[in-house]
Amino acid sequence: MKKQKTDVKQHAPQEVQHAFSMRGIPFVGVILLLFGMLCFPIGHLVAESIKFATLAPKGSTWMNNFDAMAKELRSKTDGELQFRFYPNGVQGDEPDVVRKMRAGLLHAGAMTATGLGEIQQEVLIFQLPRMFKTYDEVDYVREHLREELDKAFEDAGYVLLGMGDIGFYYIFSNQPITTMADLQAPKVKVWVRTSDKIGLEFYKNAQVATVPREVTQVLSSLYAGQINAVSVSPYACVALQWYPKFKYMSDFPVSVGVGATVITKEKFDRLSPEQQQLLRETADKYQIELIQKIREDNDKALEALQQKAGIKVVEFKEDARKAWDAIAVETHNALVGEIYSQTFLDKINALLQEYRANN
Numbered sequence: 124m125k126k127q128k129t130d131v132k133q134h135a136p137q138e139v140q141h142a143f144s145m146r147g148i149p150f151v152g153v154i155l156l157l158f159g160m161l162c163f164p165i166g167h168l169v170a171e172s173i174k175f176a177t178l179a180p181k182g183s184t185w186m187n188n189f190d191a192m193a194k195e196l197r198s199k200t201d202g203e204l205q206f207r208f209y210p211n212g213v214q215g216d217e218p219d220v221v222r223k224m225r226a227g228l229l230h231a232g233a234m235t236a237t238g239l240g241e242i243q244q245e246v247l248i249f250q251l252p253r254m255f256k257t258y259d260e261v262d263y264v265r266e267h268l269r270e271e272l273d274k275a276f277e278d279a280g281y282v283l284l285g286m287g288d289i290g291f292y293y294i295f296s297n298q299p300i301t302t303m304a305d306l307q308a309p310k311v312k313v314w315v316r317t318s319d320k321i322g323l324e325f326y327k328n329a330q331v332a333t334v335p336r337e338v339t340q341v342l343s344s345l346y347a348g349q350i351n352a353v354s355v356s357p358y359a360c361v362a363l364q365w366y367p368k369f370k371y372m373s374d375f376p377v378s379v380g381v382g383a384t385v386i387t388k389e390k391f392d393r394l395s396p397e398q399q400q401l402l403r404e405t406a407d408k409y410q411i412e413l414i415q416k417i418r419e420d421n422d423k424a425l426e427a428l429q430q431k432a433g434i435k436v437v438e439f440k441e442d443a444r445k446a447w448d449a450i451a452v453e454t455h456n457a458l459v460g461e462i463y464s465q466t467f468l469d470k471i472n473a474l475l476q477e478y479r480a481n482n
Contacts, residue, residue, distance in 0.1 A: 181211060238303060255379050255450075265286055284384040294373040296339055301440050311351065316335070354377050371434065
């Protein structure tokens with residue numbers, strides 16, 4: 124994907140502009156959709172309200188996309204299909220959301236691989252360090268596995284409405300990280316999600332100390348000095364308001380963050396066949412748009428982080444890259460049988476070899 128130069132001030136996502144232009148003022152613009160009670164003539168079906176939770180902040184590209192999808196679905200069903208959103212992690216971190224979905228307290232959610240792994244653990248394989256080197260590789264593998272993933276989620280009691288990505292993750296820190304020794308230094312406190320088996324395994328193999336926290340606890344932990352390094356995408360770093368605590372970003376993409384939108388099969392089965400088809404088609408359309416927008420926003424956010432926040436991009440040295448890749452392969456193999464099967468790992472590696480041989 125060619126990166127085009129843009130005027131950051133003019134073309135950056137709205138929340139990126141606000142984040143760097145209004146000191147001390149929250150960056151997101153509040154976008155509220157009011158789902159009031161509608162009066163239907165006798166004979167109309169009872170409106171289906173889908174309770175949808177996500178960590179995505181209000182006003183972010185993710186929430187704007189979900190709001191637009193909900194508006195279209197509501198319009199096309201004369202108000203019979205509605206969404207009630209819970210953004211900003213107000214329903215807890217992703218494992219909490221999945222537990223509430225199982226209990227019927229929530230019906231749907233947009234989540235990263237961590238939350239998806241609570242439903243169908245093998246999908247975590249997409250989050251393996253250095254598994255994918257380009258977005259084209261991610262798209263190729265995801266497209267070839269879509270039917271298999273659909274069935275796996277359905278067997279677990281969920282319907283996969285769309286799968287996308289959060290962007291490539293880079294190491295953000297308050298001191299330059301250019302070597303493995305830099306990362307292994309005692310003063311470096313690397314965040315890893317409490318339930319992230321992959322991250323915990325990788326950093327253990329890399330002899331890097333970690334500070335486990337839920338996503339909803341990261342911001343306060345950064346300001347308390349308990350964490351001073353994270354791996355995250357540029358856009359997420361801005362959207363989650365983590366960027367003020369960092370001075371540096373390493374230029375090495377360590378993994379790709381993936382996510383998806385799911386609804387419980389129990390709730391999906393309550394919809395009429397027409398509603399089900401419309402939901403699938405509309406969600407798929409908006410997921411395709413979201414993937415492209417998030418990739419564009421990551422490029423714009425990276426420019427804004429450098430030009431507006433003064434974050435310096437530093438080179439992760441060649442020896443460090445080779446060492447990281449070796450530890451990544453070690454981690455891939457170590458988690459066989461614990462998260463995914465050897466068969467599934469081999470299938471993805473075969474697809475990647477096939478793609479790389481032809482491109």
